[in-house]
Amino acid sequence: MKKTLLLAVVCVTLLSCTKNKANEPATAVPAIIYDTDLGSSTDDLFALEMLYRYHEEGQCRLLGVVVDREGEDCAGVADVMNTYFGHSDLPIGLVQEGIDTPKVWIDYRDLPGYATDDGSPMFDRTHLPPYPDGWQLYRRLLAAEPDHSVSIVSVGFVTSLAQLLESEGDEHSPLSGVELVRQKVKCLYMQGGSFGDTLGTCYNLVVGPDFAQTFFRLWPTDVDIVFSPGEVGDIIEYVPDTVIADIDWTDIHPVKQVYLRCNTHTGQMMWDPLVVINAVEGDGLFTLSGRGTVSLTPRAETMFTPSPAGNCRYQLPGDSAWVAAMLTKIRTVNKKH
Secondary structure: OOOOOOOOOOOEEOOOOOOOHHHOOOOOOOEEEEEEOOOOOOHHHHHHHHHHHHHHOOOOEEEEEEEOOOOHHHHHHHHHHHHHOOOOOOOEEEOOOOOOOOOOOOOOOOHHHOEOOOOOEOOOOOOOOOOOOHHHHHHHHHHOOOOOOEEEEEOOOOHHHHHHHHOOOOOOOOOOHHHHHHHHEEEEEEEOOOOOOOOOEOHHHHOOHHHHHHHHHHOOOOOEEEEEOHHHHOOOEOOHHHHHHHOOOOOOOHHHHHHHHOOOOOOOEOOHHHHHHHHHHOHHHOEEOOOEEEEEOOOOEEEEEEOOOOOEEEEEOOOHHHHHHHHHHHHHOOOOO
């Protein structure tokens, strides 16, 4: 476990507190808001596909998609995906003042403009700009749900989450962002953090350190967080040739077209789907740490301190059989059904 840093190091700490289980709703079907940095890594696409399937099978209720990477083209990717897979009614929010030009690993931001050989649009659209700001969509969706019923799946930056926490009451709820999260959110499932033997950073946090500090400072200490650190997904690879082969039943498919048109041989691992699987199917498929608190150093390093009353846990890497089972789950959504 991590050693306590010297007092000279200033940390922003998530304090300990347990969730009041008596206040949780009886339903076992989680309501989910998906928060993603679409337009770069493709594991975000697979995670979204999995949420569609879980929603259709009645294992969750997908409430909406928050895109935390700036650019209407990134929100357009969400719109293409929602429309293609039959979920055009899902609202989309887009961060307006987020991280300036973060690195793009696999550039599929022009997916909404893909055309067929005759020049016609390959994919239909439902929602065109302007989009509501991500934190505003959060407020609208959370305010409409029962108390302690919403699970947030965060697989990108924490820009919109930080802005939500800083928000004040509005037409959707008189509560501040912190109080709205405390009242409505059951758990945050987050791709991020690094919890090895030495302090480490994760891209989703270090790329926007001010947003990360705000998030860790304001997140309510009585709302659980389950982290999926990078080292857990590092061992699960869905290679491009297999992706294309799994979608052999059609060429008009947004994910397949991304893999046909873009350089996807970038060491793309399956980090984000693990967050979705945990949020929907529960903890039984994972080995999790004990409870504790997580704090963030000024360099955006995550520190875990064990505490039975803590609100934080994190996934641990699995063995080869677990890796195979997770990859099978991910591949299933691309096969014809």
